[in-house]
Structures are given as structure tokens and as C-alpha cells.
Amino acid sequence: MLILPLVVVFVFSFGERGPAGGYVPAFSLENYANLGARWTAFKNTLTLAPVGTLLCLIIAYPLAYFLAMRANPRWRTLLLVLVIVPFWTSILIRTYAWIFILGGKGIPAFLSALGLGSIQLINTPFAVLTGIVYGYLPLMIFPIYVSLERLDKRLLEASSDLGCPPWRGFLSVTLPLSMPGVATGCMLVFILLMGEFLIPAMLGGGKVFFVGNALVDLFLQSRNWAFGSAVAVALVFVMLVTVTAYMRFTRRWAGARDEVSLM
Structure with missing residues (x-):
């Protein structure tokens, strides 16, 4: 179920577009040679997806830390539910709300009334990043929260008893x-962002x-299934390389931390 669709897409990537669209069996490398025609899409994805993942991490970690380490246990369940609440509404509706907020009658109109001039927020990378952070932030919060919630608090108490200041205890134990x-959170958000199209x-x-x-344009509008398959294969390849490099980096970092701790 996972491999067969990828095999079909890989086979289609060597084909040709039929006279009325679709796919015609062939063996050609022309589709891969024309990948440069979609370079802007790859550039935007490889730029905004990592930036969006980083922004989600920067916002999610302090929030997850507060929920797991500082929040009153009586209110913790309610706060976690509030994090989940956005998922109760369709992402389509929530994104439409951001169109109004970032559009001409939203924040730009408010800033213009303050005398700050005409500012365009919608249809910009800023608007896309805003939608990304809003839509994917919960997916970053929960994995971090689970790790922090399972953390043995006695380790922090021991570091404090040994004279370790709070910031050093955070860097040496908590982080x-x-x-x-x-x-896990970065991997989950990044992989989903690489295939994002709605936001x-x-x-x-x-x-x-x-x-x-x-x-979406190649398969549904242009009906160039062969070229669309080549773009999809290239995207999967980029994701595999990126994810593999990230996993190796995190493993080496964890190994280096363990060695330092043992020393």
C-alpha cells in the first residue's frame, strides 16, 4: 500500500503527456531534464518549510515547557484541550479566517488607520509562514510536551542540590x-510542510x-501526469535526503551529549 503508489508514480515519470493529457507509456528522461521549470516551487518549499518548522519549534518549546513543567495540574488538561481546539475546525475555514485577518480589511486597515501607511500582508511569504505556524504548531507542541512530561523531576532536583543554576540545569538536563x-516534532512538521499546498x-x-x-497544477489543470510524476519523484528524493541527513545529525548530537555526560 505504501510502495505500490510510489512505483506507479516512478514509472509514470518516464512517460509522456498524451494529446488530451494524462499519460502515454514511453521511456524518456525529458521530464527530469525539465525540472528546472519548477525551480521556483522547489526554492519556496526548501526555504519556507525549514523556516516554518523552526518558527514552530521556537514558539512550541516554551509553551510545551510551561504545560509540562510549570502549569497547575488542575488546569493542565484544559490547556491541552485548548491546544487541540483548532483541529476541531477544518483547516480550510481557519485559513479563510487568516485571509480576512491579513487582507485589506484586517491588520493592514488597522495599521493604516494608525498612520503607518499601506502595508500588504496577504499574498506574501509572511502570510504563508503565519498560516504554517498557526496550522502546524500543535503538531510540534505535543511531542515536546510528552518528552518533558515524562522527564524525571528528581534529576533537576539533584542538579540543583549539586549547585547547578537553573539555566545550567535546563541546558544539561532538560534540553x-x-x-x-x-x-519527532520537527520531523513531523517538516515532512507535512514539504507536501503542503492549501496554505x-x-x-x-x-x-x-x-x-x-x-x-496540483500539473495533475489537475495541465493534465501532464508524466511531468507531474517526475516532480513528485524529485520531491520524494529531496525529502529522503533531507530526513536522512537530519536523523544522522540528531543521532550524532545525542551520541556526543552522552559521551560528554559520561566524561
């Missing part, structure tokens, strides 16, 4: 032990588009 959650389509307005938008 390393929460790295599995950080790695760039609605908040980017055709000016900021991802590879996912290019695939």
Missing part, C-alpha cells in the same frame, strides 16, 4: 532529555507557491 520530542494557495495568492501547488 537533552527533551530532544527526542524535538526531533500557500490561499495565503500566497499564486505568488508564493510550493511544490504541492505545482503538483
